[in-house]
Amino acid sequence: MAATQEEIVAGLADIVNEIAGIPVEDVQLDKSFTDDLDVDSLSMVEVVVAAEERFDVKIPDDDVKNLKTVGDATEYILKHQA
Amino acid sequence: MSKIRPSKGAPYARILGVGGYRPTRVVPNEVILEKIDSSDEWIRSRSGIETRHWASPEETVAAMSIEASGKAIAAAGITAEQIGAVVVATVSHFSQTPAVATEIADKLGTDRAAAFDVSAGCAGFGYGLTLAKGMVTEGSAEYVLVIGVERLSDLTDLEDRATAFLFGDGAGAVVVGPSDEPHIGPTVWGSEGDKAETIKQTIPWNEYRIGDLGSLPLDSAGNVKFPAITQEGQAVFRWAVFEMAKVAQQALDAAGITPDDLDVFIPHQANVRIIDSMVKTLKLPEHVTVARDIRTTGNTSAASIPLAMERLLASGEAKSGDTALVIGFGAGLVYAATVVTLP
Numbered sequence: 001m002a003a004t005q006e007e008i009v010a011g012l013a014d015i016v017n018e019i020a021g022i023p024v025e026d027v028q029l030d031k032s033f034t035d036d037l038d039v040d041s042l043s044m045v046e047v048v049v050a051a052e053e054r055f056d057v058k059i060p061d062d063d064v065k066n067l068k069t070v071g072d073a074t075e076y077i078l079k080h081q082a
Numbered sequence: 083m084s085k086i087r088p089s090k091g092a093p094y095a096r097i098l099g100v101g102g103y104r105p106t107r108v109v110p111n112e113v114i115l116e117k118i119d120s121s122d123e124w125i126r127s128r129s130g131i132e133t134r135h136w137a138s139p140e141e142t143v144a145a146m147s148i149e150a151s152g153k154a155i156a157a158a159g160i161t162a163e164q165i166g167a168v169v170v171a172t173v174s175h176f177s178q179t180p181a182v183a184t185e186i187a188d189k190l191g192t193d194r195a196a197a198f199d200v201s202a203g204c205a206g207f208g209y210g211l212t213l214a215k216g217m218v219t220e221g222s223a224e225y226v227l228v229i230g231v232e233r234l235s236d237l238t239d240l241e242d243r244a245t246a247f248l249f250g251d252g253a254g255a256v257v258v259g260p261s262d263e264p265h266i267g268p269t270v271w272g273s274e275g276d277k278a279e280t281i282k283q284t285i286p287w288n289e290y291r292i293g294d295l296g297s298l299p300l301d302s303a304g305n306v307k308f309p310a311i312t313q314e315g316q317a318v319f320r321w322a323v324f325e326m327a328k329v330a331q332q333a334l335d336a337a338g339i340t341p342d343d344l345d346v347f348i349p350h351q352a353n354v355r356i357i358d359s360m361v362k363t364l365k366l367p368e369h370v371t372v373a374r375d376i377r378t379t380g381n382t383s384a385a386s387i388p389l390a391m392e393r394l395l396a397s398g399e400a401k402s403g404d405t406a407l408v409i410g411f412g413a414g415l416v417y418a419a420t421v422v423t424l425p
């Protein structure tokens with residue numbers, strides 16, 4: 001079953017918490033991964049790999065750089081999840 | 083049909099001694115910053131690298147190998163004449179033929195040992211170790227010298243900010259010999275040639291023919307660029323943290339070793355962030371010593387695993403008899419992982 005927007009944000013919050021140690025409640029749609037959440041370009045690769053597994057999506061390297069905010073990633077996953 | 087007598091090898095093989103050589107010149111990040119727009123902080127946080135060693139003209143691939151090998155042979159308690167084969171893993175020996183292994187075998191004083199080079203990028207040491215184990219157990223050599231050696235400073239574009247800070251030079255060597263007990267586990271290895279483009283030499287040698295030079299790229303001083311290693315950093319990072327953790331796990335499973343049984347983890351020293359991520363994914367317990375030689379050695383490709391092994395043993399962080407998981411991965415893409423007992 002496809003995940004809802006809330007489920008995706010909650011899932012991303014868990015992943016970012018696990019990888020960058022940011023409190024889950026800080027992970028909001030408008031937050032930028034690099035500027036607000038301490039997720040640098042390499043941690044972002046780890047976030048993407050974890051999100052791919054969790055939400056059954058493929059996120060190619062070329063698309064990763066367009067995912068600047070939690071909202072961008074959520075929208076991408078909503079649109080592409082199997 | 084005549085019956086052919088088979089060769090007779092040892093029941094098992096083990097690493098009997100390790101040696102390393104690091105060039106005398108230590109290069110801090112400040113030197114790298116002279117040519118690229120970056121910062122010490124960025125380099126440390128993205129790669130873990132603080133310093134690396136760069137070889138002088140005298141510190142050739144052969145010279146560094148001979149230094150490292152001498153130590154490995156002494157540590158193994160054998161003499162050079164007992165060595166039946168010399169396997170050199172490298173991508174930075176610039177004379178295409180003959181193999182550098184023959185010069186090394188000769189200068190070390192082996193008795194005409196079989197000698198050849200192996201091109202398997204950062205997995206070269208694991209490939210060489212696997213060949214050595216086969217030779218010892220099959221009987222074509224009693225003792226095999228496996229060397230990983232690189233002068234990657236020669237293949238680094240110092241004006242490329244994606245790679246200028248990564249690479250270093252050095253040599254590491256091990257002696258593999260007979261054993262009554264298994265001390266080198268099954269190798270999990272392979273290649274993914276569909277990803278060949280993700281790490282490669284920028285310009286093939288045959289494009290340097292006189293007459294064709296005009297089409298080659300120039301550096302900021304207007305000179306024709308020398309070939310360098312280039313990579314798609316994010317793609318390689320993704321492959322390394324995700325796929326290589328699986329290969330490492332397969333090597334543990336194949337050897338019948340659990341993370342709890344493990345004492346030491348020596349992954350290829352490509353990037354401290356890859357190492358940290360693998361440790362997490364493999365759920366290695368606190369007691370496992372993890373090699374992070376990258377900090378002061380940089381990425382030395384085929385040399386990185388034996389160099390890291392030598393340093394852990396020399397510093398006392400690891401000890402003889404410890405069970406270690408080693409995994410190499412890199413240009414090809416290729417990989418090789420196995421569990422070994424440290425010498």
Ligand SMILES: CC(C)(COP(=O)(O)OP(=O)(O)OC[C@H]1O[C@@H](n2cnc3c(N)ncnc32)[C@H](O)[C@@H]1OP(=O)(O)O)[C@@H](O)C(=O)NCCC(=O)NCCS
Pocket residue numbers: 041042118119120121124125128129204243244245313314315316318319352353356381411412413
């Ligand atoms: C090389 C590596 C450290 C680069 O890190 P990266 O995060 O992929 O770098 P990117 O090129 O995506 O750049 C990310 C950001 O850092 C900047 N940057 C790149 N190189 C930089 C440098 N040397 N100094 C400062 N900033 C740099 C980029 O401009 C970019 O900034 P932006 O987001 O504001 O545009 C990393 O990809 C890596 O180690 N990959 C694995 C490679 C490897 O181990 N290979 C060998 C295997 S054998």
